Amino acid sequence: xxxxxxxxxxxxxxxxxxxxxxxxxxxxxxxxxxxxxxxxxxxxxxxxxxxxxxxxxxxxxxxxxxxxxxxxxxxxxxxxxxxxxxxxxxxxxxxxxxxxxxxxxxxxxxxxxxxxxxxxxxxxxxxxxxxxxxxxxxxxxxxxxxxxxxxxxxxxxxxxxxxxxxxxxxxxxxxxxxxxxxxxxxxxxxxxxxxxxxxxxxxxxxxxxxxxxxxxxxxxxxxxxxxxxxxxxxxxxxxxxxxxxxxxxxxxxxxxxxxxxxxxxxxxxxxxxxxxxxxxxxxxxxxxxxxxxxxxxxxxxxxxxxxxxxxxx
Amino acid sequence: xxxxxxxxxxxxxxxxxxxxxxxxxxxxxxxxxxxxxxxxxxxxxxxxxxxxxxxxxxxxxxxxxxxxxxxxxxxxxxxxxxxxxxxxxxxxxxxxxxxxxxxxxxxxxxxxxxxxxxxxxxxxxxxxxxxxxxxxxxxxxxxxxxxxxxxxxxxxxxxxxxxxxxxxxxxxxxxxxxxxxxxxxxxxxxxxxxxxxxxxxxxxxxxxxxxxxxxxxxxxxxxxxxxxxxxxxxxxxxxxxxxxxxxxxxxxxxxxxxxxxxxxxxxxxxxxxxxxxxxxxxxxxxxxxxxxxxxxxxxxxxxxxxxxxxxxx
DNA sequence: AAATAATGTGTAACCGGTTACCTATTTCGA
DNA sequence: TCGAAATAGGTAACCGGTTACACATTATTT
Numbered sequence: 230x231x232x233x234x235x236x237x238x239x240x241x242x243x244x245x246x247x248x249x250x251x252x253x254x255x256x257x258x259x260x261x262x263x264x265x266x267x268x269x270x271x272x273x274x275x276x277x278x279x280x281x282x283x284x285x286x287x288x289x290x291x292x293x294x295x296x297x298x299x300x301x302x303x304x305x306x307x308x309x310x311x312x313x314x315x316x317x318x319x320x321x322x323x324x325x326x327x328x329x330x331x332x333x334x335x336x337x338x339x340x341x342x343x344x345x346x347x348x349x350x351x352x353x354x355x356x357x358x359x360x361x362x363x364x365x366x367x368x369x370x371x372x373x374x375x376x377x378x379x380x381x382x383x384x385x386x387x388x389x390x391x392x393x394x395x396x397x398x399x400x401x402x403x404x405x406x407x408x409x410x411x412x413x414x415x416x417x418x419x420x421x422x423x424x425x426x427x428x429x430x431x432x433x434x435x436x437x438x439x440x441x442x443x444x445x446x447x448x449x450x451x452x453x454x455x456x457x458x459x460x461x462x463x464x465x466x467x468x469x470x471x472x473x474x475x476x477x478x479x480x481x482x483x484x485x486x487x488x489x490x491x492x493x494x495x496x497x498x499x500x501x502x503x504x505x506x507x508x509x510x511x512x513x514x515x516x517x518x519x520x521x522x523x524x525x526x527x528x529x530x531x532x533x534x535x536x537x538x539x540x541x542x
Numbered sequence: 543x544x545x546x547x548x549x550x551x552x553x554x555x556x557x558x559x560x561x562x563x564x565x566x567x568x569x570x571x572x573x574x575x576x577x578x579x580x581x582x583x584x585x586x587x588x589x590x591x592x593x594x595x596x597x598x599x600x601x602x603x604x605x606x607x608x609x610x611x612x613x614x615x616x617x618x619x620x621x622x623x624x625x626x627x628x629x630x631x632x633x634x635x636x637x638x639x640x641x642x643x644x645x646x647x648x649x650x651x652x653x654x655x656x657x658x659x660x661x662x663x664x665x666x667x668x669x670x671x672x673x674x675x676x677x678x679x680x681x682x683x684x685x686x687x688x689x690x691x692x693x694x695x696x697x698x699x700x701x702x703x704x705x706x707x708x709x710x711x712x713x714x715x716x717x718x719x720x721x722x723x724x725x726x727x728x729x730x731x732x733x734x735x736x737x738x739x740x741x742x743x744x745x746x747x748x749x750x751x752x753x754x755x756x757x758x759x760x761x762x763x764x765x766x767x768x769x770x771x772x773x774x775x776x777x778x779x780x781x782x783x784x785x786x787x788x789x790x791x792x793x794x795x796x797x798x799x800x801x802x803x804x805x806x807x808x809x810x811x812x813x814x815x816x817x818x819x820x821x822x823x824x825x826x827x828x829x830x831x832x833x834x835x836x837x838x839x840x841x842x843x844x845x846x847x848x849x850x851x852x853x854x855x
Numbered sequence: 856a857a858a859t860a861a862t863g864t865g866t867a868a869c870c871g872g873t874t875a876c877c878t879a880t881t882t883c884g885a
Numbered sequence: 886t887c888g889a890a891a892t893a894g895g896t897a898a899c900c901g902g903t904t905a906c907a908c909a910t911t912a913t914t915t
């Protein structure tokens with residue numbers, strides 16, 4: 230028994246002849262090790278959990294694909310947890326998974342307080358969210374991305390730009406909103422009413438745009454906090470008979486595949502979603518395996534992609 | 543030890559006073575049972591796996607949400623497995639998960655042969671796929687759904703209807719295609735060239751439509767094997783400057799949320815996706831817990847929803 | 856050539872639960 | 886009032902691995 234274990238784990242001294250014999254026996258008996266027993270004694274399951282707020286958003290699909298890919302490469306299994314941004318669900322998942330000896334958490338959704346995070350005692354990495362300073366974070370340059378979008382709108386003739394922002398309290402929403410404000414706050418046409426709240430989902434954006442245009446029919450540019458809301462805005466505009474991009478230009482944020490599925494195709498600030506997922510997964514696995522981390526916070530570059538909803542020269 | 547176990551599992555005789563004492567002690571010590579140890583002796587992990595071919599398709603998102611919901615209600619954890627319709631990946635997942643004592647498989651993707659399925663020795667249910675006769679299946683009335691779509695197109699003035707079908711060998715694709723053929727095969731304008739292959743993804747449908755219209759510019763109706771392809775068709779038509787629904791009417795299949803995000807909104811044959819997921823999960827859990835199943839094959843009703851891509855009277 | 860180090864393998868404890876089985880006490884019918 | 890049945894709770898085996906440790910053998914050093 231011990232020798233077989235040593236052969237399989239390549240640990241301790243085993244004579245080469247014995248290794249061969251063991252392998253032959255394993256083949257003959259079609260022996261397959263039992264991972265649960267292994268986990269029990271090793272106190273590790275080679276499993277990580279990815280928490281996302283909304284699996285329905287293609288952004289998180291792509292992220293999940295990337296995480297899955299990397300974790301598989303390193304022999305890990307991934308569990309996807311949909312939290313709906315509810316701390317109750319999130320806590321419940323964490324509780325269940327800790328009981329199951331989960332090895333690490335990858336949080337793209339985070340409703341926990343810093344205290345709770347400190348108490349976790351399980352390695353954790355945040356993607357596209359900031360949580361506690363002790364948690365490594367992978368995100369992109371949101372503020373700069375917002376600058377790119379607003380700059381382009383201004384340069385391409387917009388004279389009144391609205392912003393549909395993501396939920397309050399969510400770091401990336403704040404950053405993107407701040408990036409918008411940086412460039413327009415001091416312009417003569419600006420008024421705080423041009424910033425409306427959304428929840429990163431399509432429906433809310435439709436309502437937001439309708440309210441916005443009822444009050445300010447002269448808006449000719451919209452920067453949305455993410456692509457789903459930009460697509461909602463586009464829908465609302467089309468329904469009102471407003472021509473995009475002739476009358477109103479729209480830019481989203483994320484660069485999800487959906488941007489190329491609508492017509493006209495959506496201009497957007499594209500994040501390297503797949504890379505973010507891979508990087509975050511690698512960092513988490515490093516942490517789990519107690520390897521030293523070089524950097525703790527990663528801010529990846531973004532890129533403005535102009536397509537059919539803007540009038541690029 | 544044994545008594546505590548009995549209290550927690552409500553099994554065997556335990557005096558009421560002792561139960562109270564145990565609960566008090568659990569609270570004081572903040573005792574949390576170890577699920578891995580429990581799994582080892584019970585040979586069950588309270589975990590099921592959902593296999594999907596393409597997590598990027600909203601259809602499977604919704605399915606996953608439903609499965610997750612039900613499994614959580616019954617105390618199960620769900621693992622999502624993206625197979626890309628590759629039997630290599632699928633087999634690898636199955637191998638890994640069996641080693642981890644997975645309790646059941648829910649297959650919305652299936653590349654395995656009947657033999658392999660028989661050998662599995664783990665409860666299994668198929669959704670939207672048919673596999674082996676011994677496996678309970680949840681699907682919808684695909685052929686009837688196709689009839690609804692094609693009937694509507696015919697009634698609403700189409701005189702030449704093409705079909706972009708799903709991949710060969712996938713049962714639902716065959717059924718939907720057959721449903722189309724049932725109604726048009728004997729019409730004077732019909733030719734087999736009007737049926738083109740797709741892979742259920744958007745990109746392929748764009749190419750398919752372009753090829754189709756190069757050869758048959760007089761097509762005035764398209765029935766796509768799923769919504770993703772219908773949206774691809776819509777995109778291709780819009781790019782060609784063809785007006786939908788005035789010149790060409792389009793109907794998809796599935797009823798994913800995306801159908802309401804494009805403009806014009808897509809007409810579609812809507813399946814009760816969420817119910818299918820819940821039903822399949824319930825059946826799987828019943829099987830796992832060795833409860834008797836009433837029926838083995840479930841075919842749910844579908845419904846034609848006419849929106850902006852058809853000319854309903 | 857003897858002492859020491861390196862190599863090879865088996866035994867048993869351990870991970871943290873579940874449960875069969877045993878013994879002790881209480882309940883209850885005849 | 887006695888014995889069977891029901892209730893209560895403890896002991897130890899078991900799930901299937903990992904690994905510290907003991908002991909045997911072989912290789913190396915002086």
